[in-house]
Amino acid sequence: MSDNAIEVRSLCKTFKIDYNKSVSHTAEELNDKRYSSDKIEVLNDISFDVKKGEMFGIVGRNGIGKTTLLRIIAGIYKPDSGTVKVDGSLIPLLSLGTGFDIELDAKDNIIMYGKILGFSDKEIQQKILEILRFAELEKFANVKLKKFSTGMVMRLAFTTAMQIDPDIILVDEILGVGDVAFQKKSYDAFMSFRQKKKTIVYVSQDVNSINTLCNRAMLLNKGRIESIGSPSKVVNDYLGIFEKPKESIK
Secondary structure (H helix, E strand, C coil): CCCEEEEEEEEEEEEECCCCCCCCCCHHHHCCCCECCCEEEEEEEEEEEEECCCEEEEECCCCCCHHHHHHHHHCCCCCCEEEEEECCCEEEECCCCCCCCCCCEHHHHHHHHHHHCCCCHHHHHHHHHHHHHHCCCHHHCCCEHHHCCHHHHHHHHHHHHCCCCCCEEEEECCCCCCCHHHHHHHHHHHHHHHHCCCEEEEECCCHHHHHHHCCEEEEEECCEEEEEECHHHHHHHHHHHCCCCCCCCC
16 A cells, blocks of 8 residues: 555646737746747646655745646646546645635535535534634624625635545645634644644745645746755745846847
8 A cells, every 4th residue: 555645647737828918927927938829838747746644835936836736636627648646535725715605695605615525415514503603703694795805705615624524635825814813723723634644735835834834845946846855945945946046038
């Protein structure tokens, strides 16, 4: 039996793009060799393993392919080529609130979102009060989401998603949901998964959390893996990217 929870081999993913007057592109993008007139090579020959029970961090600049990689692992996107093998049940905590209906109240949205996450009717019904209490939204159970603030919606989505007890969790920049007090509660809930030795793949721009929480880390840069290993080494490599002089546009 393999010690790996996730095995990624020779993964490639390209998206079509359209350079036109309605789309703005940075000078850095226009000078990036991954870009052409009609496509961008987001991931190029990506191969790595995530061991069972480890917390594996992924860093890289914005738009470099981190979220795309997680979506391929989760089965949301299909790669152009390469393979992904997942050993165990998996939940992606990526786009929180996907599937919410602003015309429905909080309770009905919990039920609907819970079904998307794989709960049965009975299971999610039993968790409604617990979810509302943790999200600090008990008084808003029968209020339509269109009257919620963005923060309230995110708290409801995060708390519902955290009810899942999977083997593998994919996390993309979600621990900053809500105010400081709720962030502390969210962090503690998230850390309970780590204490249970769940496998966690954690994407974040917060290099301190990558350094502190992760067993290993990986740096993505321009569609490829630039470094992989100890969090301290990978974080240093990541910070070094910002110290390199930018190429001029030719």
